[in-house]
Amino acid sequence: MGSTRLPGKVLEPLAGRPSLLRIVERLERARGLDGVAVLTSVADGDDAIAELCEREGVTCLRGSENDVLARYQGAAEALGPEFVVRVTADCPLVDPQVIADLLALRAAARGVVYASVATGAVGAETGLRRFPDGLDAEVFTAAALAQADADAHDPYEREHVTPYIWRHPELFAAATLECERDLGRERWTVDHAADLELVSAVYERLREPFGWREVLEVIEREPALRDLNSAHRVQPS
Secondary structure, X not given: OOOOOOOOHHHOEEOOEEHHHHHHHHHOOOXXXXXXXXXXXXXXXXXXXXXXXXXXXXXXXEEOXXXXXXXXXXXXXXXXXXXXXXXXXXXXXXXXXXXXXXXHHHHHOOOOOEEEEOEOOOOHHHOOOOEOEOOOXXXXXXXXXXXXXXXXXXXHHHXXXXXXXXXXXXXXXXXXXXXXXXXXXXEXXXXXXXXXXXXXXXXXXXXOOOOHHHHHHHHHHOHHHHHHOHHHOOOOO
């Protein structure tokens, strides 16, 4: 709830349902996931999130506001998963099929303990075919999470959960899911009011279930939608 750019964004309505619940509902359709949980902080401002989850029957666990890695480890200890999929709450267009493909990639790649979706958040200089920013997801073993929690001391690594893992490829074999073509300049994440306006427009035009291809069709049919948050899109170098 304490987002500095757009406070309370996770409860903003998208076609009549809070953004956070839209994310939960989309993830519940992802093949390969056994459950979905909301991890929020113990800050008073996040009571509204916990109350929403209780009303809707969504599993909610709370932990440190700033040490999000510890929050994840505490949740893993409580829930006991073998693998953890991480999706952030600024991604209300997260695609269940992309999540399923990510899980399949990790399973097929021998020895891989960490896999992520290449998105607009990853720079074009990587040469990866990126999905739109806002389809971000990561999967990692609970064992890798526990090791990161034990060994990570950099505040950045504690706040952002997985940097310790992907900064140490010698310890954690990794794989990346690429898109069929590079769509990295598309911005579907929600950090600013203009982003929310774009995503709200998408939800007004589509009915669940829909995936990233349907979203792209809407935006390509109505280029003015892409202009809504153009000021926040990554510009080509």
